[in-house]
Structures are given as structure tokens and as C-alpha cells.
Amino acid sequence: AAFQLSEYPREREYSDEEEVEESEEEYEEREYDEAFLERARKEAEVRARKEAQQDFFQLILGEKVSRRVPIDILQGSVINADERELAAQFCAGTIPLGFSGAQIWPTIAESVHSVPSKVDHLEKELNLIETEENTLREEIRALQAKLERTVKRKEQVKKKLEPWHQFRDSKYESFESMVTARATVETKLASAIDKHMDTESAETLAALCDESDTTKLSLVFNAVGISQETIRNVFGRVDGTEFMEMNIAMKCEAESVPLGDRLELLYLQQMLEDENLDYVGHEEKCVVCCSTTPKKLCYLIEEHEKPFDCAGIRARAINGRKFLALN
Structure with missing residues (x-):
């Protein structure tokens, strides 16, 4: 309407x-x-x-x-x-x-x-109430102390998580993709080294500058921990044959190769001469090579009461492999 x-x-x-x-x-x-x-x-x-x-x-x-x-x-x-x-x-x-x-x-x-008799039950009730009150106060104090510890622990955990949260929010996904890709490629290259050494000799390893698909000697250098500068600047054009025939000590002296790289190269050359590139398996069997840090090596030396300079070993970061190459 x-x-x-x-x-x-x-x-x-x-x-x-x-x-x-x-x-x-x-x-x-x-x-x-x-x-x-x-x-x-x-x-x-x-x-x-x-x-x-x-x-x-x-x-x-x-x-x-x-x-x-x-x-x-x-x-x-x-x-x-x-x-x-x-x-x-x-x-x-x-x-x-x-x-x-x-x-x-x-x-x-x-x-x-x-x-007195009329209030006796009240006196008893008061005693019970006071006892209960004291118990509750003790529980409150205990809970308060527990709460303080919990809050403190929460702040500690939050502080520990803070870098992760920042990393997660800024670059975690891209970083995860990066390491996944690296893991995939590393697995393929490590398998290629194993396959090459199982079927061919070290002399057939190609130089870093070689553009063929042949497994590179530089991969072996990388695997044993040789620095990028030494791989590229000193041994970038060296193939397996040249490496096996080379006087490593003289080459490294001439090129001012750092002591750590020098000792690793000497050890590697000896392993390849023995046709054994199984570093992991060898370390499990050799008491010297399994000393993967200077600290472990010094323990071994002290255990056998040998007259070696442990202070110098620690200062120069010499592990078991490098120690054998040094001697």
C-alpha cells in the first residue's frame, strides 16, 4: 500500500x-x-x-x-x-x-x-582454611616461578627463531631451490668420478679448460679440498697425465701454492699412483688419515709419545692426510 x-x-x-x-x-x-x-x-x-x-x-x-x-x-x-x-x-x-x-x-x-565449645568448629575450620590458604600460596609461588621460567624460555626460543624467521620470510624458498639443484648436480658429478676411476686410469682425466664431456681432473681437486684459486690459476690447464708425471713440490714452490693445497696435492698424487681414490674408505682403515683435524692428529701423536711439534701442526691446520704428505 x-x-x-x-x-x-x-x-x-x-x-x-x-x-x-x-x-x-x-x-x-x-x-x-x-x-x-x-x-x-x-x-x-x-x-x-x-x-x-x-x-x-x-x-x-x-x-x-x-x-x-x-x-x-x-x-x-x-x-x-x-x-x-x-x-x-x-x-x-x-x-x-x-x-x-x-x-x-x-x-x-x-x-x-x-x-569456647560453640566456636570450636569455627576454630577448626579456620585452621583448615589457613592450611589450605598456605598450600595455595605455595602453589601460586611455584606457579609464578614456573611462569617466569616459561616466559624466560619463551624469549630465549623466540630469539633463537628470529634469524630463521627472517631467513624464511626473505630467501628460504630460493635458497632451498639452490641447494636442491646443487645436490642434484653434485650427485651426478661424484658418480661420474666414480665411474671414470672404475673404468679408466687417472691419466685420462681432462683438464679444466677441456671442452669435451670427459670427467675433469678439477673435480677431483675440488673433492679433496683444493682451493678455487689453485685449481683455476695453477692447474687449470693440467690434465691427468701431466699431473701424474709432475713434480708437485717444485710446481707448487714455483707457483707459491699455499701449504695446505700443496700437501693435499702431494697426498692425492700418491693415492692416484696407488689407484685408490677412496678417501672415505681409506680414512676408516688408516689411523693417521682418520685424524681429520689437527686436534685429533695431536691426540694420536701424544698417545704414541712421538716427538712432533703439535703447536706447529695446530698453527698450520695440518690433519692426518697432510701430515703424511709432509713426511
């Missing part, structure tokens, strides 16, 4: 002055409400104190205590008097008195005597 918006009353538009007046009224109402709540809170506190006072009064004096006994009797000073003084106070009306059968103080005395 069709309808007209004009049929509905428009909302009232307020002027700035009216809006200010309404805000002030709301503020006054809010102030009134807060004052009312504060009075109610104080009245509740007063009632609670009176109820607590009444409960304590009845606990000590009994629930059926005479109305003539003032409720503030427990707050006053306790003054013990002899019978004569007490009788005088009863006579003067200072202390309320009742007829036989409606006496006031025997009932009160009986109630006062029984207070």
Missing part, C-alpha cells in the same frame, strides 16, 4: 541551547543517582556492622538474653567486684536483676561458659 512520509511525525530538532540544557539536566540526575548510591552503600555498611555486633552479642550472652542487658556491655571495661559491691549495684539498679525463674545472669553465665 502506498504511504506518505508526511503522515509520520518528524523527530524534533533541538537548538544548541536546548541541547545544553538537557545535558545539564542529565548531569544533575547522574549526580543525584551517584549520591543516592553512596548513601545506600553507607547505610548497608552500618546495617552490616549492627548485624555483626548483634551476632557477637548473642554468641557471648546467648540468644535468649534479657532485653535489659545493654548491647554495649561487651565494649565496656570489665571490672570485677566482691559480692557486697555487686549486691549494692543490684539494689541501686545499676545491674539488672530478675525474679527466681526469670533470672538474667545465670543464663548469661552458662552461655559465656559454653562459648
Whole structure:
């Protein structure tokens, strides 16, 4: 059905002055409400104190205590008097008195005597609660200490993970692809070396500059740890035949080859002369060659009490293979 918006009353538009007046009224109402709540809170506190006072009064004096006994009797000073003084106070009306059968103080005395037994269960409950509280506090302290250790460990782990997260977010995928490709190619080239040495001699290994598909001597150099500079600059044009016939010591001396490379080349030439390129298998059998670090080699020397310069061995990074080549 069709309808007209004009049929509905428009909302009232307020002027700035009216809006200010309404805000002030709301503020006054809010102030009134807060004052009312504060009075109610104080009245509740007063009632609670009176109820607590009444409960304590009845606990000590009994629930059926005479109305003539003032409720503030427990707050006053306790003054013990002899019978004569007490009788005088009863006579003067200072202390309320009742007829036989409606006496006031025997009932009160009986109630006062029984207070310890009446509160005994509360004392026991309090002891249990305090024990539980102490246990909980100990547990909280232990949990707090554990929490602190956990937070500290979390920060340590986060710190350790920080480099990884940065690496993961910036280059992990490309790095993973790179090492996967290198692993694939290395496996193929290592297999090519094995196949060549199984079927042919070391003399047939090609020089690095050789453009044929023949397995390169430089791969063998690389596998035994010869530096890139020595491979390219000194032995880049040397093939297997030249290497086997070469005076390695003189060549290295003439080309100023570093001592580490020099010793590795001498050891390699000896291994190829023996037609054995199985470095891994040889190290497992030879007690000297299996000393793959200067530290292990020095342990071996000290164990056999040999007069070699271990300080010089460590300084020049000589391992078992290099030591044999040196001698």
C-alpha cells in the first residue's frame, strides 16, 4: 500500500541551547543517582556492622538474653567486684536483676561458659582454611616461578627463531631451490668420478679448460679440498697425465701454492699412483688419515709419545692426510 512520509511525525530538532540544557539536566540526575548510591552503600555498611555486633552479642550472652542487658556491655571495661559491691549495684539498679525463674545472669553465665565449645568448629575450620590458604600460596609461588621460567624460555626460543624467521620470510624458498639443484648436480658429478676411476686410469682425466664431456681432473681437486684459486690459476690447464708425471713440490714452490693445497696435492698424487681414490674408505682403515683435524692428529701423536711439534701442526691446520704428505 502506498504511504506518505508526511503522515509520520518528524523527530524534533533541538537548538544548541536546548541541547545544553538537557545535558545539564542529565548531569544533575547522574549526580543525584551517584549520591543516592553512596548513601545506600553507607547505610548497608552500618546495617552490616549492627548485624555483626548483634551476632557477637548473642554468641557471648546467648540468644535468649534479657532485653535489659545493654548491647554495649561487651565494649565496656570489665571490672570485677566482691559480692557486697555487686549486691549494692543490684539494689541501686545499676545491674539488672530478675525474679527466681526469670533470672538474667545465670543464663548469661552458662552461655559465656559454653562459648569456647560453640566456636570450636569455627576454630577448626579456620585452621583448615589457613592450611589450605598456605598450600595455595605455595602453589601460586611455584606457579609464578614456573611462569617466569616459561616466559624466560619463551624469549630465549623466540630469539633463537628470529634469524630463521627472517631467513624464511626473505630467501628460504630460493635458497632451498639452490641447494636442491646443487645436490642434484653434485650427485651426478661424484658418480661420474666414480665411474671414470672404475673404468679408466687417472691419466685420462681432462683438464679444466677441456671442452669435451670427459670427467675433469678439477673435480677431483675440488673433492679433496683444493682451493678455487689453485685449481683455476695453477692447474687449470693440467690434465691427468701431466699431473701424474709432475713434480708437485717444485710446481707448487714455483707457483707459491699455499701449504695446505700443496700437501693435499702431494697426498692425492700418491693415492692416484696407488689407484685408490677412496678417501672415505681409506680414512676408516688408516689411523693417521682418520685424524681429520689437527686436534685429533695431536691426540694420536701424544698417545704414541712421538716427538712432533703439535703447536706447529695446530698453527698450520695440518690433519692426518697432510701430515703424511709432509713426511
